[in-house]
Amino acid sequence: MGGSLNLNHLLFLLQGAGWTVVLSVLALVGGGILGFAVALCRVSASRAVRLVSGGYVQLIQGTPLLVIMFLTYFGLPAIGFRISPLAAAGASLTIYVGAYLGEIWRGAIQSVPRPQWEAAEGLALSRTQRMTRVILPQAVRIATPPTVGFFVQIIKNTSLASVVGFVELARSGQIINNSLFEPFLIYSIIAVIYFVLCYPLSRLSRRLERRAGQGRGQTLAPA
Amino acid sequence: MNLNLDFSVVLERWPSLLDGAMVTLQLACIATVAGGAIGILCAIGRRSGPPVVAALCEIYVEGIRNTPLLVQIFLVYFGLASIGLQLSAMTVAALALTINVGAYTTEIVRAGFESINKGQIEAGQGLGLSPAQVYWHVILLPAIERVYPSLTSQFVLLMLASSVTSQISAEELTAVANYIQSDTYRAFETYIVVALIYVVLSLVMRAGFFGIGQLIFPRRRRLGTPL
Known part of the structure; x- marks a missing residue:
C-alpha cells in the first residue's frame, strides 16, 4: 500500500499498452489467416464444407469471448494440456476473430457483382484463377473499411486477456491499483490510453468507408 | 493423453446454471430496453x-465505442463507489451495459x-403532417x-x-460457471456446457427479436421484404 501515481506507474501502463498492441496484432494475423480460410470455405462449391464452416461461425458467434478464454486457459490444463497465458489469449482471440473476419470477408466476396463472376467464367478462367485474379482483388477493396473497424473491436477485446492473467493494459492497471488503490483515477487513465489506440482507427475506418462508397457509386452509375 | 470427460457433475448443477442463464437474460433485457431508449434519444x-x-x-458515442466494456464496467463500479453510492453488483452491471449498448444503438439508428x-420528408410535409408527425x-419508424x-x-x-460483468x-x-468449475475441478466440461447454453440463449434471442419484428412492423410482415 502507499505512494502516489508516479512516472514508474505510467511506464508500467505503457508497457502494458505495448502488450495490448502485440496481442491485437497476433489476433489480427492469426484470426486473419483463419478467417480467410473460413471465408473461402463459406463460398465453397461443396455443400459439406459450407455447412461445417457455417456451423463454426454460428457456434463462435454465439459464445462470449470470455468463455472461450476460460475454456482454453482453465479447461485445457484440466484435460492435460499446459498452456501459457499468452498462448491461451492468442489462441482464444484467433478462434474468435477468425469467425467474425470470416463472416465479414464472406460478405465482401459475395458482394462482388455477379457479372464479374460470370465474365471470369466466360473467359474460361479456372476456379482458382477466377478467385485470385478477378474476385479477391475487388473483394479486398470492399472488405478494407469493415476490417479496419473490426480491428478496433480486437484491440478492445484483448482487455479480456486480463482475466487469464496476461499482463496487458487492463491487467497492468489492476496491478497498479492493487498497490495504490485509486481505482477511478487509474481506470480513467486506462480508458484514455485505449481511446488513443482505437479512435484514429475508427476515424480511418469511417473515412475509408466513405471513399469506398463514392468509388462504388461511380463505377455502378451506368448500370 | 488421458481424456476422461465427465459432464454429469456439471449437469447435476443445472438449477444454478438455469438461474445464471435467467440473470443473463434479465441483464440483456434491461440493457436492451434502456440502452435502446438512450440510443434513440441520442x-x-x-x-x-x-x-x-x-x-x-x-462525445458519448465515441468515448464508449473506443474503450473496452471491461474498463467501462470498472469505471462505473468504482466511480459510483467513490461518490459514495454503494449499489449492488447487479445494478452496476445493468447500468454499465445500458451505457455501453446505448452508444452502439445511437450509431446504428443514426445510420438509419x-x-x-x-x-420522403418533403412529401410528409407536403401532405400537411405536423413536424412531430x-x-x-x-x-x-422507417429508420x-x-x-x-x-x-x-x-x-x-x-x-x-x-x-464480462462476472468480473464485478x-x-x-x-460467474456461475466460474463457481462450478472451482467447486468440481471440471473446468473443461463446465465451460463447454456454458458455451452451449450461450449459443442456445443467442438463438432464443434471435427468434424472439424476429417475432417482435413481425409484430411491430406490419408492413414487413405483409410484404416480406425489407424497406
Whole structure:
C-alpha cells in the first residue's frame, strides 16, 4: 500500500499498452489467416464444407469471448494440456476473430457483382484463377473499411486477456491499483490510453468507408 | 493423453446454471430496453438537437465505442463507489451495459436516419403532417425498421458481452460457471456446457427479436421484404 501515481506507474501502463498492441496484432494475423480460410470455405462449391464452416461461425458467434478464454486457459490444463497465458489469449482471440473476419470477408466476396463472376467464367478462367485474379482483388477493396473497424473491436477485446492473467493494459492497471488503490483515477487513465489506440482507427475506418462508397457509386452509375 | 470427460457433475448443477442463464437474460433485457431508449434519444439529439447537445452525444458515442466494456464496467463500479453510492453488483452491471449498448444503438439508428430519403420528408410535409408527425411516421419508424436487423445483432452481442460483468461478481451465467468449475475441478466440461447454453440463449434471442419484428412492423410482415 502507499505512494502516489508516479512516472514508474505510467511506464508500467505503457508497457502494458505495448502488450495490448502485440496481442491485437497476433489476433489480427492469426484470426486473419483463419478467417480467410473460413471465408473461402463459406463460398465453397461443396455443400459439406459450407455447412461445417457455417456451423463454426454460428457456434463462435454465439459464445462470449470470455468463455472461450476460460475454456482454453482453465479447461485445457484440466484435460492435460499446459498452456501459457499468452498462448491461451492468442489462441482464444484467433478462434474468435477468425469467425467474425470470416463472416465479414464472406460478405465482401459475395458482394462482388455477379457479372464479374460470370465474365471470369466466360473467359474460361479456372476456379482458382477466377478467385485470385478477378474476385479477391475487388473483394479486398470492399472488405478494407469493415476490417479496419473490426480491428478496433480486437484491440478492445484483448482487455479480456486480463482475466487469464496476461499482463496487458487492463491487467497492468489492476496491478497498479492493487498497490495504490485509486481505482477511478487509474481506470480513467486506462480508458484514455485505449481511446488513443482505437479512435484514429475508427476515424480511418469511417473515412475509408466513405471513399469506398463514392468509388462504388461511380463505377455502378451506368448500370 | 488421458481424456476422461465427465459432464454429469456439471449437469447435476443445472438449477444454478438455469438461474445464471435467467440473470443473463434479465441483464440483456434491461440493457436492451434502456440502452435502446438512450440510443434513440441520442440519435435524435445528434440529428436535431442544438449544437451543444449534438456534440455531447457524439462525445458519448465515441468515448464508449473506443474503450473496452471491461474498463467501462470498472469505471462505473468504482466511480459510483467513490461518490459514495454503494449499489449492488447487479445494478452496476445493468447500468454499465445500458451505457455501453446505448452508444452502439445511437450509431446504428443514426445510420438509419441517414438512409431516409429527403423526398420522403418533403412529401410528409407536403401532405400537411405536423413536424412531430413527420419525425415519428416518416423518419423514426422507417429508420428503425430499416436498421432493425443490425440493432438485434447488437443486442445479441450485448447479451454475450454481459459475461464480462462476472468480473464485478454479478451472479450471471459466467460467474456461475466460474463457481462450478472451482467447486468440481471440471473446468473443461463446465465451460463447454456454458458455451452451449450461450449459443442456445443467442438463438432464443434471435427468434424472439424476429417475432417482435413481425409484430411491430406490419408492413414487413405483409410484404416480406425489407424497406
